[in-house]
Amino acid sequence: MPAxxxxxxxxxxAGGAVSCAHHGDTEVVPEHEREExxxxxxxxxxxxxxxxxxxxxxxxxxxxxxENYDIAVIGAPFDTAVSYRPGARFGPRAIRAASARQMxxxxxxxxxxxxxxxxxxxxxxxxxxxxxxxxxxxxERQMYEAFLELGSRKTVNAAPKGGDSIGTxxxxxxxxxxDHSVALPALRALHQIYQKPIxxxxxxxxxxxxxxxRYSAYWQSEQTQFNHGSFFxxxxxxxxxxxxxxxxxxxxxxxxxxxxxxYTNPGPEQGFxxxxxxxxxxxxxxxxxETIIQRTGLDPEQPVYLSVDIDVLxxxxxxxTGTPEPGGWTTREFIRILRGLEKLNLVGADIVEVSPAYDxxxxxxxxxxxxxxxxxxxxxxxxxxxxxxxxxxxxxxxxATAGQTEAESDVTRDEL
Ligand SMILES: *[C@@H]1O[C@H](CO)[C@@H](O)[C@H](O)[C@H]1NC(C)=O
Numbered sequence: 043m044p045a046x047x048x049x050x051x052x053x054x055x056a057g058g059a060v061s062c063a064h065h066g067d068t069e070v071v072p073e074h075e076r077e078e079x080x081x082x083x084x085x086x087x088x089x090x091x092x093x094x095x096x097x098x099x100x101x102x103x104x105x106x107x108x109e110n111y112d113i114a115v116i117g118a119p120f121d122t123a124v125s126y127r128p129g130a131r132f133g134p135r136a137i138r139a140a141s142a143r144q145m146x147x148x149x150x151x152x153x154x155x156x157x158x159x160x161x162x163x164x165x166x167x168x169x170x171x172x173x174x175x176x177x178x179x180x181x182e183r184q185m186y187e188a189f190l191e192l193g194s195r196k197t198v199n200a201a202p203k204g205g206d207s208i209g210t211x212x213x214x215x216x217x218x219x220x221d222h223s224v225a226l227p228a229l230r231a232l233h234q235i236y237q238k239p240i241x242x243x244x245x246x247x248x249x250x251x252x253x254x255x256r257y258s259a260y261w262q263s264e265q266t267q268f269n270h271g272s273f274f275x276x277x278x279x280x281x282x283x284x285x286x287x288x289x290x291x292x293x294x295x296x297x298x299x300x301x302x303x304x305y306t307n308p309g310p311e312q313g314f315x316x317x318x319x320x321x322x323x324x325x326x327x328x329x330x331x332e333t334i335i336q337r338t339g340l341d342p343e344q345p346v347y348l349s350v351d352i353d354v355l356x357x358x359x360x361x362x363t364g365t366p367e368p369g370g371w372t373t374r375e376f377i378r379i380l381r382g383l384e385k386l387n388l389v390g391a392d393i394v395e396v397s398p399a400y401d402x403x404x405x406x407x408x409x410x411x412x413x414x415x416x417x418x419x420x421x422x423x424x425x426x427x428x429x430x431x432x433x434x435x436x437x438x439x440x441x442a443t444a445g446q447t448e449a450e451s452d453v454t455r456d457e458l
Contacts, residue, residue, distance in 0.1 A: 088143045094167040095137070095157060095218070095415070096144035096435045103168035103192055110196045112163040113211055113422055115415070116188070117170035120181055121397070122268045125257065129363045129397035133408075134170055134218040136362075136398035137415065140335040140408035146415055148254045153381050155433035158416070158423040164198040165419065175433025178265050179217035182227050189215060189231035193390070201426025207342035208236060211388045214422050216415060219394030221364060222250060225349050226273040227298050229282045232390050236345045239284040241338050242274070243386065244314065246351035246369035248295040249304065251311045252273045256298055270364070270395075273303070278313050285313035287344065289337045291330060291379075292354035294319040319354075319370050326373050331382030340385055348383075348391040348418060352411050360410050373410050377417055383435070 117134030
């Protein structure tokens with residue numbers, strides 16, 4: 043049969059199907075039936091549902107221009123700029139799956155004194171940026187355009203604290219990576235939105251400020267500069283990073299050559315102070331916090347980007363990553379540090395380099411990443427709340443209901 047004939051045949055079939063299915067398509071469910079259905083079936087267990095981050099409503103925000111939010115969680119599944127193990131393109135999926143026990147009704151963060159999913163902020167899982175794996179230059183442009191678009195939307199709810207910081211009025215972006223190079227288009231977008239250099243707080247075993255010639259001085263192209271070890275070099279040279287307020291923390295990388303020249307060469311490396319993983323032994327987690335805040339300050343007019351390479355954690359805690367380095371922090375230490383930083387004026391954050399192929403069956407790395415995202419989202423919400431909620435790091439609880447204003451009416455299950 044010639045192709046056109048089968049095409050006509052298909053059309054006829056399709057027509058029949060449409061007229062058959064027409065009846066009943068638009069029937070409206072009466073209100074009382076709807077109510078009954080919701081009572082009966084509108085329940086989720088931590089292990090049910092299509093895996094969005096923390097069971098948040100998933101929306102493909104990039105194709106829904108009228109979708110607004112206060113905080114967007116966005117996946118950046120991209121890993122073609124890594125120098126060692128690939129696989130972080132599967133990071134967003136793994137982190138979402140590992141976030142399953144973060145249900146809005148059961149997510150009161152005792153360390154912070156607030157449930158970020160039941161407070162003032164509308165938080166949406168905006169899905170993934172459909173990033174090409176075939177052309178890194180194009181991928182970079184896709185990510186930049188996506189971050190710029192998502193970060194330029196209107197916010198929904200005014201933070202109770204009011205408009206006293208530069209971040210107010212713009213939604214905050216939490217990116218699930220992806221390899222670490224996704225931070226470059228994110229910083230370009232934030233620089234465009236805030237029109238000033240951004241303070242970068244960078245948790246990582248590695249510097250990521252390396253001049254791309256470190257990888258190969260001879261074989262250079264524009265694209266070799268966009269990689270997961272040089273993006274802060276590029277970002278600094280582009281003037282996106284504030285050189286006097288930024289910090290690396292958790293460092294323990296080997297350096298190039300025969301001395302600590304990577305630290306002392308003039309260049310963007312100097313735009314960051316360096317806190318090493320081992321410093322925690324002398325300083326303790328709260329000493330690390332103090333050192334960071336001394337550097338970053340708490341200026342309400344200065345936007346801060348928090349970039350978390352999951353390899354800041356020890357490989358015993360987070361093996362599923364691209365460039366593991368033994369001797370890192372534990373999850374507990376890192377959570378405590380993050381909680382100590384809740385007053386930073388975070389406008390964006392990323393959790394990157396989760397590579398589930400190297401993770402274990404207990405999803406240790408993805409669980410850590412989901413918890414880090416939870417702590418960051420908690421801080422973003424908490425910073426918009428007027429009253430002092432305390433939490434373990436403010437003062438000890440003497441009132442179990444501190445900070446909880448809404449009734450826990452839709453708590454369906456204990457976290458057992
Ligand atoms: C930070 O320092 C680099 C050079 O090390 C420079 O190119 C860049 O413009 C500086 N950034 C700002 C915001 O001044």
